[in-house]
Amino acid sequence: MPSVNNFIIQEQCQLTADVYLLNLKTTAKLSGYHPGKFVMVELPNELFQLRRPLAIADCQAMQGKLSLIYRTVGQGTHLLATLKPGVKLNILGALGNGFADQDLAANDQVLLIGGGTGLPPLMFLAKTLAQKGCQVTTMAGFRTRTQIFGAKVFQACGKFLLATDDGTAGVQGTVKTLLDNYWSDEYCHVYACGPLGLLKTVQQQLADRRLPVDLSLESRMGCGMGACAGCMVSVGHGNLNQHVCLKGPVFSATEVKL
Amino acid sequence: MPSVNNFIIQEQCQLTADVYLLNLKTTAKLSGYHPGKFVMVELPNELFQLRRPLAIADCQAMQGKLSLIYRTVGQGTHLLATLKPGVKLNILGALGNGFADQDLAANDQVLLIGGGTGLPPLMFLAKTLAQKGCQVTTMAGFRTRTQIFGAKVFQACGKFLLATDDGTAGVQGTVKTLLDNYWSDEYCHVYACGPLGLLKTVQQQLADRRLPVDLSLESRMGCGMGACAGCMVSVGHGNLNQHVCLKGPVFSATEVKL
């Protein structure tokens, strides 16, 4: 059941030139805050009517602790970046389906693929799967060295493979380069989140391999609650037949049309 | 010259059930912040486009200190009341003409008449005139005892005469009662600020006496800068011929039509 909670900003850390980490705390215990689910954040300026969808980057449910990582792209995220510790944020969550991990057991090898602000939900997933005993490999793409964030978290959870477009860190290239060079048939579940190009690459590259590939999508959202039909995506033979906010944001790569 | 300054809230004190004092500080020195002038306060929620006009309740210009006293009446003032120390307020000021006191010398007897949220500008005026050596008498009207604020300031500056509608403090009655009972021909300048009824009473009661009577008016304001013609008042033989924000808010009782 989604709920609305007032969180207080504990910390706001700038991770890169335009990526920020918000550590938040509420008095309530959080339920349903699983990796891959998202929240809708109310902005503290009512000129903005819509809440902003952000993935759960980390969560300690019993302590009411939540972390969000966001890039400043438009007016809303720029406003978020101005907020100081002590400020209240009203957050609706947890929403969406989250990543499926019921098929996984300890020592299973899993692959996480992400780029840019697709990484935050994978950070939470990496932690959760590592705790479960899975062997987590993460392939992450960034444009350049200075845009890297999250590396420590992924390294702490398993193997971290890095690509940058300009070769300033890791392999020069994209996640496609990493996939081409470091693919292993041992992987039994793949999770990807990132820009549309990245998701398409993953979908195409892994189309012939018979393993579950989960893609986490973005879509403009009105409600996040299945009420406005603002977020539809085509799944299977349907045409704009599924709500990203309800049936997603995570879809199976074999079914979703990108 | 009006200027815009970012002030930081130092203190927010609740004076009565619905009256608050804001102590603010800015890094700049303030110029032109005289008693009777006002400021336009930007609200920290852009759903509200208009700034709110508030009188200067106190000011230490060289230290960049400003005090405002406001009653929570609508959405904007209710929002102000939720703000905590440390929050930034963008303020345009000082605006309007202010109270005239060039005619006054030390030991001159002056009378201040106010009610409700008409009192804040008189508090600043009382201080300023007392410093100048004038003998300041204040007549203040409130609905009931629990609504009283500012008494200490006025007492410290001179004589303070109090009326409440229900007689729970001071004389039972209104400022009219006080005027009827305590008028002195020694007064050489009268300043009034308060609800329309109070201003009308003062205007009528003192019509025949030959002394300067200054009335400070309220009017809905768009700009506070003489640009929108939202705040007009009729003065002399004219019809809505003067801007309250430019030529007022203080008008001579002999000229202004209430």
Added chain:
Amino acid sequence: MKLNERLAVELPGLKLKNPVMPASGCFAFGDNRYAEMFDLNQLGAIIIKAATLEPRIGNPMPRIAEVPGGVLNAVGLQNPGVDVILRTKLPALKAKYPNLPVIANVAGTAEADYVETAKRLSHSGLVDALELNISCPNVHRGGMQFGTDPVSAQNLTAAVKTVSPLPVYVKLSPNVTDIVAIARAVEAGGADGLSMINTLLGMRLDLKTRQPVLANQTGGLSGPAIKSIAVRMIYQVKQQVDLPIIAMGGISNAEDVLEMFLAGASAVAIGTAIFHDPLIFPHILADLPTKMDQYQIKSLTALQQEVRGRINEN
């Protein structure tokens, strides 16, 4: 006076325990996650997403954009068609909330579509009233055209009335020079009530792509930004046309609800504000009695009488 009596309102075909309902298109068919957060039985009624004769995919993505104080949407009447709605959506709603009055929003491109859709809904026993959507700005034929021409509006209303025994509320478009003329026309067509207002046609351009943010280019503007326009139109219409009005457009708190009643509303619907405050319905229903005390309003019915008195004086 008991709480429920204070909030109860009566409109043609609708006895509502309170006047507050979700606006069409902003609450799907009740099959959304808000229903997990509060009991929909609290609602005065529910207005469902537009039903069309055939299924509709709606407009391409993106369909939602934000503008200052409001939202632009170009969902474009996506719905599974009236038959699926009657077979699955409405029965599911009825099963969970047997006592919740249902208003079905009806849309189409040609008069015949509207009439057939209205007919099927009317005879299903699953619906308490119709809301004729002659005002959707997001479909390229039909929709708003009916809402901007008094003659088509009147004819459409009359045609639907001949096939439907249910009360028909006609939902007006604000994108017109003279809203009163349209209201008069649908009154002449036999409308039982009005719904006001649908969205205003707006647009947002993206500086990076140089293109409209919405795939459909334009979209309907809703939310607080349009409230004063809604109040004005309802007020104007109520002076001239004696039909009950379901008011909508930017309502986001209990005071807005009362302001709509002052303008002439008999009930209200809330859309965009749901997205902002997921608990807006319980919040408003809790606040209404307090606000009514504050403004000395005994009951909504009394307030309506007061407003009617004012109109008769003029």
Added chain:
Amino acid sequence: MKLNERLAVELPGLKLKNPVMPASGCFAFGDNRYAEMFDLNQLGAIIIKAATLEPRIGNPMPRIAEVPGGVLNAVGLQNPGVDVILRTKLPALKAKYPNLPVIANVAGTAEADYVETAKRLSHSGLVDALELNISCPNVHRGGMQFGTDPVSAQNLTAAVKTVSPLPVYVKLSPNVTDIVAIARAVEAGGADGLSMINTLLGMRLDLKTRQPVLANQTGGLSGPAIKSIAVRMIYQVKQQVDLPIIAMGGISNAEDVLEMFLAGASAVAIGTAIFHDPLIFPHILADLPTKMDQYQIKSLTALQQEVRGRINEN
């Protein structure tokens, strides 16, 4: 490219060093206190408060109210009349800012008033262009009526053109079903350009008094709330009518200015946002080059060409 070349725009009768000016009625005749805070020579031009043939007292108080994301005003064209404006207001403005282009907003109730006022302004040598206000919602006769009927709009434009050698920009009302029809009509009447948009008709009711907040009952809605409507209308008109447009309606930052250019503007005016940010003009003028860099816009003229290219493709 030098800074001023990036921002310079040319419109009929107006060579502007930048496209940004105060909107009519929001900056008086330049005789306001903003002029103490920054040098009005920075402005691209100034549009003065409406001038009418006779002095006007305007509407009773209160005339200003706030609504979410916007402002309602019912000032009602208060002005000292065209003769006083010509004798005192404009000479004072010219004396202080001899190089600041002046656009005179002209209003009236009957065609003859408009024509006579336009004539006197045109032959004064104090004015560079006229803005025909056929769209004021706050006067009971004239004003908006001209703006909602294509035939009157065309005739009025033509009549003014016969007496005025100055370029005439006609200021359109958004309170219409079909803005393109009005734009076409004034184009046929000989307009040199358009000003879009004036305010939308709105209303706010006071729960305590049960009365409209504004003495005039209704007022014109301006500010961010109307921006998406302005963008839509300008975009629609620009596809069909080849006249330069001075865009206004909710502009409150440099990005809004660029969005208006993308929609089809050739210059912009700012009203309500002045009240919110007294230094909005210096702020926007400082931000524009930075934002233009960010969005790879070489110059405003280049952006206009790009937009024209897009329109021709369609």
